[in-house]
Amino acid sequence: MxxxxxxxxxxxxxxxxxxxxxxxxxxxxxxxxxxxxxxxxxxxxxxxxxxxxxxxxxxxxxxxxxxxxxAPIARPGKVVCIGLNYRDHAAETGAQLPAEPIIFMKASNTVVGPNDTVLVPRGSTKTDWEVELGVVIGRTARYLESPEEALGIIAGYTVSNDVSEREFQLERGGQWDKGKSCETFNPLGPWLVPADEVDDAGKLGLRLWVNGELRQDGTTADLIFGIGHVIWYLSQFMVLDPGDLVNTGTPAGVAMGMPGQPYLRAGDVVELEIDGLGRQRQELRDA
Structure with a gap:
């Protein structure tokens, strides 16, 4: 189901x-x-x-x-994201592996349907893509005791595209949220698959294409901080509520890490999928 x-x-x-x-x-x-x-x-x-x-x-x-x-869930109370959580993605961006999860937030109204239009923000020159495993919280979580306990409060998993504007994110005062919270910047879905119907969320393939060309091809087995660890860690700093969305990071293959940095433009088509969780397709246009 x-x-x-x-x-x-x-x-x-x-x-x-x-x-x-x-x-x-x-x-x-x-x-x-x-x-x-x-x-x-x-x-x-x-x-x-x-x-x-x-x-x-x-x-x-x-x-x-x-x-x-x-989107398979109504507007979440919050969208919490983990940055640089794949070894190959950290390497392609020239960043050191983090000692602890890097946390940032996205505005909850960035969440749109999996096939909705994505808007390139006004003034944008560096709009980027990020296929990610989305985790939806099913029960209130605060100060969880362990990553194992954390896995028990997950309602299910979904496909998430953490669209990002890199100039806004990294060159406009150091506030990641500015490059993450633009309108339509979190296509989600098509489905929420219950956690107990996913055999092993730590071994899922993630793929993303731009205009038919494969750009990302990774696996959640390469996460630096596993899913249970991420949810446990977040609960030490904030209360997670039912319906909250956690984006767990993206593998290598983003525009920022590629030669020539082929950022997205109006008319581009992005397609992405995760094993067993379905597929998305977005066309971009100018805001």
Missing amino acids: QLMRIGEPGQERPAARGDDGTVYDLGPLTGDIDGAFLADDGIGRARAALAAGELPVLSGGADGAGARIG
């Missing part, structure tokens, strides 16, 4: 996708896929209702039949 939201922005309907691709309406169970739904064992209730045949088929049936797919 995968959770998804289908419909135009602000009008998305919560849905569950079965193994055969049929999409079922979660409206009888919840108004949305959000923190309250996740905290109230919404995934368990959705799974039980699906197995019992209690959910109506959403109009269109298979994968929404061409309807817009929204």
